[in-house]
Amino acid sequence: MGYLSCNGESAVAICDPYNWNPRRKPKPEKRHPPKLRIFNYDELAVATNGFSAGNFLGKGSHGRVYKAVLDDGKLLAAVKRTTITTAGNYNNNVSQVDNEIEILSRVRHRWMVNLIGYCVDHRRKTKLLVVEYMPNGTLHDQLHSRSSLPVSWNRRIKHALQIAITVHALHTAETPVIHRDIKSSNILIDGDGNARLADFGLALIGNVDDERLKCTPPAGTLGYLDPSYLAPADLTAKSDVFSFGILLLEIISGREAIDLNYSPSCIVDWAVPLIKRGEFVAICDLKIKNRPYSAVIRKLAVMAARCVRSTAKKRPDMLEVVECLKTVRKLSQASPAWNRLRRRSEERSENVLAVEEEKEEIHVRIVRGGSRRNRKVANVTSVDDVYERIVPEETPPFRRRNFVLRSRSVGAKVGPDPNDDVGDKMVDTIRLLIEIERPVMATTAAMRLSKSRSVGIVRSYKTASRKRY
Numbered sequence: 001m002g003y004l005s006c007n008g009e010s011a012v013a014i015c016d017p018y019n020w021n022p023r024r025k026p027k028p029e030k031r032h033p034p035k036l037r038i039f040n041y042d043e044l045a046v047a048t049n050g051f052s053a054g055n056f057l058g059k060g061s062h063g064r065v066y067k068a069v070l071d072d073g074k075l076l077a078a079v080k081r082t083t084i085t086t087a088g089n090y091n092n093n094v095s096q097v098d099n100e101i102e103i104l105s106r107v108r109h110r111w112m113v114n115l116i117g118y119c120v121d122h123r124r125k126t127k128l129l130v131v132e133y134m135p136n137g138t139l140h141d142q143l144h145s146r147s148s149l150p151v152s153w154n155r156r157i158k159h160a161l162q163i164a165i166t167v168h169a170l171h172t173a174e175t176p177v178i179h180r181d182i183k184s185s186n187i188l189i190d191g192d193g194n195a196r197l198a199d200f201g202l203a204l205i206g207n208v209d210d211e212r213l214k215c216t217p218p219a220g221t222l223g224y225l226d227p228s229y230l231a232p233a234d235l236t237a238k239s240d241v242f243s244f245g246i247l248l249l250e251i252i253s254g255r256e257a258i259d260l261n262y263s264p265s266c267i268v269d270w271a272v273p274l275i276k277r278g279e280f281v282a283i284c285d286l287k288i289k290n291r292p293y294s295a296v297i298r299k300l301a302v303m304a305a306r307c308v309r310s311t312a313k314k315r316p317d318m319l320e321v322v323e324c325l326k327t328v329r330k331l332s333q334a335s336p337a338w339n340r341l342r343r344r345s346e347e348r349s350e351n352v353l354a355v356e357e358e359k360e361e362i363h364v365r366i367v368r369g370g371s372r373r374n375r376k377v378a379n380v381t382s383v384d385d386v387y388e389r390i391v392p393e394e395t396p397p398f399r400r401r402n403f404v405l406r407s408r409s410v411g412a413k414v415g416p417d418p419n420d421d422v423g424d425k426m427v428d429t430i431r432l433l434i435e436i437e438r439p440v441m442a443t444t445a446a447m448r449l450s451k452s453r454s455v456g457i458v459r460s461y462k463t464a465s466r467k468r469y
């Protein structure tokens, strides 16, 4: 009788054997987002040891980031401090911080670098953002640093999936958010080894048809920027899909989005032709010894190639990307014995994969080959052949620079900060990189972007009627 008196949902809940498991942890109750804290400047100055070099974490285009110890050591945070320009003027950096505060106070996610609070100091004409502290650096550092061990395939796939889930959540939120600056240096790694999406300075909140969004000029980071996003009206969530595709190629290959040591230097021009020819192994990061079996690489590579298609409409949405990465993660997590067995059988039957573009769709053709002899007769390329062909001797594939270049967001200040005593070298290097790359980029895009750079990109909804871009 008791059973009959339950409503449908609770009856299912009682009958579900999952609910009988005594070891199961109770579901956390839905909590309201914590209230944002308003800090005062002195409190943050003490917490960061007077914004000392010892607490300095890094420098972005909007200002510098410091580690802060708050609440008697119970809370570690990162404080983003905007640079101060000429007296009386809140510059573009400050408007990016305003934008970040607005968005982060409305959206939270477990795989985002969430906002704890902020500080507005009118006397010093500066704003400071207090966000969760991420102790394990950026994904960019993990992928490109030569001093640490290469990140394993499982970890790379996990990070890609976490970011895809986060971006999908942003795109499908009640009030959608387009991040516009997805890149490996905006992905930070937390204490539990999870990837967290950071830096919402260029993000836009609202529907793409909103007047405010329609008036905001394009912005992003060269190398990750959607080539079809040339004017405010071109904005769609598919621009994030493009940047995510670049990130995926970077995760698979371990090479930078723009890398002058490769020819072509742009990752899309380098990877997509190889993927189309089915030469998936040729784009894999050889720093990792244990490569996953072909299906994993193939699925990742084809998804990346679809994300970076030049026509925005033809790119998948983030839900499809998430589903694909979930499948890939399951495949790559199969037991090691099973993987070994599968790899051996793969080597024997030598699956030949060819990707061809047909009716402008990327198709994967699986040609089941026979023996090695067959392969030679059919002129099928082996892994070694691929390397010989795509990497001529004079340009070794893994010759690395002796410094790590990082791309900076466009639409923000790219130049030495007068108050700066750290990182000027990097700014010069980035300028050089952009100048060298300019002829390769779509000229119209570069021109329009540089025009929009000096104007407060994210303030444009207020100024759009007055300013012309």
Ligand SMILES: Nc1ncnc2c1ncn2[C@@H]1O[C@H](COP(=O)(O)OP(=O)(O)OP(=O)(O)O)[C@@H](O)[C@H]1O
Pocket (backbone or CB within 6 Å): 057, 058, 059, 060, 061, 062, 063, 064, 065, 078, 080, 113, 131, 132, 133, 134, 135, 137, 138, 181, 185, 186, 188, 198, 199, 407, 408, 409
């Ligand atoms: N929450 C954080 N925890 C720990 N370190 C951080 C945190 N946020 C930023 N950093 C460090 O500070 C550096 C600068 O970050 P910031 O977000 O200001 O710029 P960026 O994303 O690297 O560059 P850009 O602003 O051009 O996109 C990062 O590379 C990272 O090393």
